[in-house]
Structure formats: structure tokens, C-alpha cells
Amino acid sequence: MSVLDFSKISKHMELGRDAEYMLRKSGQEHYANLSLKWDGKLICADTYVVLHSQVRGPAKGGIRMSGKVTLEETRRLSELMTYKCALAKIPFGGGKSGICIDPATLTPESRRALIKEYVHVFGPIINNGSYVPAPDMGTTPYDMATIYGCTHIPECVTGKPPRIGGLPGRVEATGYGVASTAKMAIEGILGKAVSDTSVVVQGFGNVGRWTANFLHEWGARVIAISDITGAVYSEGGLPVDKMMSAKTLEELDLPRISADEILTLPADVVIPAAVEDAIDANVAANIKAKVVIEAANDPTTVEGQAILAERAIPVIPDILANSGGVIASYIEWRQAKSGSLTDKSETYNAILRQLSNAYADVSDVVQQKNITHRLAAQILAVEEVVQSMFDRGWI
Known part of the structure; x- marks a missing residue:
């Protein structure tokens, strides 16, 4: 089930049947039961990677580690990332990972082993740039450092500690x-x-x-x-x-x-x-x-x-309010590809610039159409994704 109500959105824009069909479905869904023997015990974790859309760029989204992770939750979060990136006008699509295990049950050593197993299983879509993970609930910059240690590709993961190619200001x-x-x-x-x-x-x-x-x-x-x-x-x-x-x-x-x-x-x-x-x-x-x-x-x-x-x-929706992290992730990804250096003030300024523009756009639509901030943000995000589908000849 989509996180959006397309019947409401289609009253304010020309959506089209083909575009709606693609938005309602994930582009890719991957599953693995991550299993490893540690200290005489078997560790198992149902793990999902969902790439909702790559029409605007690599699928971007964090790795959530929790004993409550489900495929449906991972799907919804992946779809939200598509619209979050589109609203902020950064060239990423939406993705998400979910590792169903309580991180409190892991030692630091078994945790690293589990992350390495994650990279071993899902390495093809990480190494080829289809999916760019980052920290999320239950994971940390040090987990991202483990991923980088496996791939040796600086731009394959964001949210790394600054000393190994991470971005100053990314944590906050x-x-x-x-x-x-x-x-x-x-x-x-x-x-x-x-x-x-x-x-x-x-x-x-x-x-x-x-x-x-x-x-x-x-x-x-x-x-x-x-x-x-x-x-x-x-x-x-x-x-x-x-x-x-x-x-x-x-x-x-x-x-x-x-x-x-x-x-x-x-x-x-x-x-x-x-x-x-x-x-x-x-x-x-x-x-x-x-x-x-x-x-x-x-x-x-x-x-x-x-x-x-x-x-x-008034409710300022998540796809607008909490997009500072993915904006910073884009800066880190771009820095890794170009070899440039970025300081904390540049990170803050870039976040503020993209958010200010997105907030102004949403506020304008709220005033013009007399609708909620949520619906206005969704309309703008969907318009951006649909136009990208046109640009790529998908519809």
C-alpha cells in the first residue's frame, strides 16, 4: 500500500495511469536471512532491501536495525525517501534496508560480522551504485565504516565518520x-x-x-x-x-x-x-x-x-521537515566522487538552501490551492518524479 493517496494528488496534477502504476510498486525488493555462527550461537536476521525508485538517481536510504523491522515498513520508508529526495531536488531515488534483529543482543564484534554479511549478500547493488545506504535507527557511522571497509568505494555509503571520508556536520x-x-x-x-x-x-x-x-x-x-x-x-x-x-x-x-x-x-x-x-x-x-x-x-x-x-x-510533513540528513548525504556522496573537501558550515548552508527553497515552494502551493502542507509537499514531489519519468522516456 502506497504512503500516498493518489486520488487526492490527481485532483491537482496530471498524474497518468502509467506513472501511478510505477509509483505504487517498488522497483526492486531483495530479501536474505543473514546467518552466522558467533561464539557458539547462531545469529539470524531477516533482512530486506527495497529500492522504490531510481528514476532520479541511485536509491538512497538508511539501514534500520530493529527487532520490529518488517518488509512492509521497509517498503513504506523506501517510498518516502523517493519523495523526500524529489522535494529537496537532489538527484537520488528512494531506498531502504531493514535488518530484523535487536542491536542490543549483539556484541561489537558480532555486530561487525553481521554488517559484513549484509555487504556480502547485498554487495552487487551497493558496489554498482544502485543503492547508497546510510545510518538509520539502530545503526551508526561505525557500521557505515564497516561497509566502506568491505567495498573500498568511498561513494558507496554515506554517514561515515569524517576521518574516513564522512561529512563534517552529517551526524547532526x-x-x-x-x-x-x-x-x-x-x-x-x-x-x-x-x-x-x-x-x-x-x-x-x-x-x-x-x-x-x-x-x-x-x-x-x-x-x-x-x-x-x-x-x-x-x-x-x-x-x-x-x-x-x-x-x-x-x-x-x-x-x-x-x-x-x-x-x-x-x-x-x-x-x-x-x-x-x-x-x-x-x-x-x-x-x-x-x-x-x-x-x-x-x-x-x-x-x-x-x-x-x-x-x-498545520503539519510540516516528514518528507520536508527531516530531509536535512539526505541532503547532507548527497553532499558526502558528491564529495566522495569528486575528491573535494567540505567543512561543517558548507554542510549547514547547503541544507538550509535546499530546505528554504522546498519550504517556500510548499508554502506557495498551500496558499494557491488552500490545501494542507502535506498534500502540497506530496504534489510537488510527485510532479518532480513524474517529470523525471518523462525525461528518461519511461512514460
Whole structure:
């Protein structure tokens, strides 16, 4: 099932039967049961690589490692990457990997062995440039270093540590992009300064913590943050800069609240930066924020989307808000192919430039058609992909 409602999109653009058929289906789907013997025990992991579309370039998308990974989830995330890259106007298609194993069950050594087995099995589509992986939930730059160590092709993987060809600023790139998009929405939709704004962030992984940190740096009052261990709250604003060294929130001596209530706290902006389907119908009906910024992939259910639209609460969708990471990945990929060097400020500037242009384009369509930001972003992304199909003679 597609992540898009093509019946809504086709009311605003000429989609065409052939283009819709190709968008509804993955271009390639690969499966393997990664198996290896380690320390006398058998390690097995159902593993999926889905390339949704390569019409605009190599399929780009991270490797997710979790005991809850499924083929359907990998398909949806791969499709989202197609539209995310198209909206940001970078020459990548959409891809995704899912390794179904709890990373907490692996030692550092067995983890490296599992990643090497992943490269051994899926090496042909990585080595030939069809698919360019990166870190995602459950994987790290060091896993990407292992992939590079197997292929010896600098541009075959992004999100590597900077010392071995990675990009300065890549670790915080997604969070920087989310925070920048939130700043645009605060100023453009709410008509406020960031320094006059209260923010709630669900999630204290890589994306959530960097989003909170940048907004805190820019003067926002980040009043609540949650993770798997619970949530912390301060009406006057949390000391985010002093929280960054903590692995989990339970390490911090700060006032605590229930994580279940974090998305419905009174605040100007709420940012789901954790998992899919966090905003369901019940949460959407009780959200008190004036704007929602989707930092996680696919964090709002279809029912939740409908209720937020009915309540006229603007939602900046994931394919716009969290594209800072893939923009940085493109810069790293281009750097690896050209041999050029990029510093952190150039990374930030490139992310801000592409996001500002995409945000302006989406805002224009919202105004012209009186539709939601989500539908506007989807229309622009699909138009870009369909036009690429025309350019390549596919339709």
C-alpha cells in the first residue's frame, strides 16, 4: 500500500495511469536471512532491501536495525525517501534496508560480522551504485565504516565518520534540518520569533536531541523531551545544552512527567522525533500545539492526519521537515566522487538552501490551492518524479 493517496494528488496534477502504476510498486525488493555462527550461537536476521525508485538517481536510504523491522515498513520508508529526495531536488531515488534483529543482543564484534554479511549478500547493488545506504535507527557511522571497509568505494555509503571520508556536520544534519524547518514555520505560520516560542520534542535519539539543541541555541524554550526511559519537563525551559552528553534521560536529575502525555502538552510547537504512528486519532484530537513538525518518518497515522486537518493545525510533513540528513548525504556522496573537501558550515548552508527553497515552494502551493502542507509537499514531489519519468522516456 502506497504512503500516498493518489486520488487526492490527481485532483491537482496530471498524474497518468502509467506513472501511478510505477509509483505504487517498488522497483526492486531483495530479501536474505543473514546467518552466522558467533561464539557458539547462531545469529539470524531477516533482512530486506527495497529500492522504490531510481528514476532520479541511485536509491538512497538508511539501514534500520530493529527487532520490529518488517518488509512492509521497509517498503513504506523506501517510498518516502523517493519523495523526500524529489522535494529537496537532489538527484537520488528512494531506498531502504531493514535488518530484523535487536542491536542490543549483539556484541561489537558480532555486530561487525553481521554488517559484513549484509555487504556480502547485498554487495552487487551497493558496489554498482544502485543503492547508497546510510545510518538509520539502530545503526551508526561505525557500521557505515564497516561497509566502506568491505567495498573500498568511498561513494558507496554515506554517514561515515569524517576521518574516513564522512561529512563534517552529517551526524547532526537531520536535526539541523528539522530545527531550521521549525524556525521557518514559527516565523511564517505563527508570526513569532523563535525566542518567543515553546517547543516539545518526542524522542532523544540522534534526530530529537540535535533538533532540541539547535532550537535551544536559537532561543526557543524547549519545555519537554521524552525517550524510551520517560520524559523530562520544565515550564521555564530545559537546559538542553547540558543534556547532550547523556545517553538517556534517566541519567539526568530533572523533573519528570509521563512520556504518554508529551505530545499533548500545551506548547507552540510539537515535534514527534521518535517512531512511526505516534500521532494517532486520539493524540491528534488532544494536541494543543499550534504547529506540528514531523521529525520522525511517518509519525502520523491517516486518521491522525485527518483530525489535525479538520482542526486546522498545520503539519510540516516528514518528507520536508527531516530531509536535512539526505541532503547532507548527497553532499558526502558528491564529495566522495569528486575528491573535494567540505567543512561543517558548507554542510549547514547547503541544507538550509535546499530546505528554504522546498519550504517556500510548499508554502506557495498551500496558499494557491488552500490545501494542507502535506498534500502540497506530496504534489510537488510527485510532479518532480513524474517529470523525471518523462525525461528518461519511461512514460
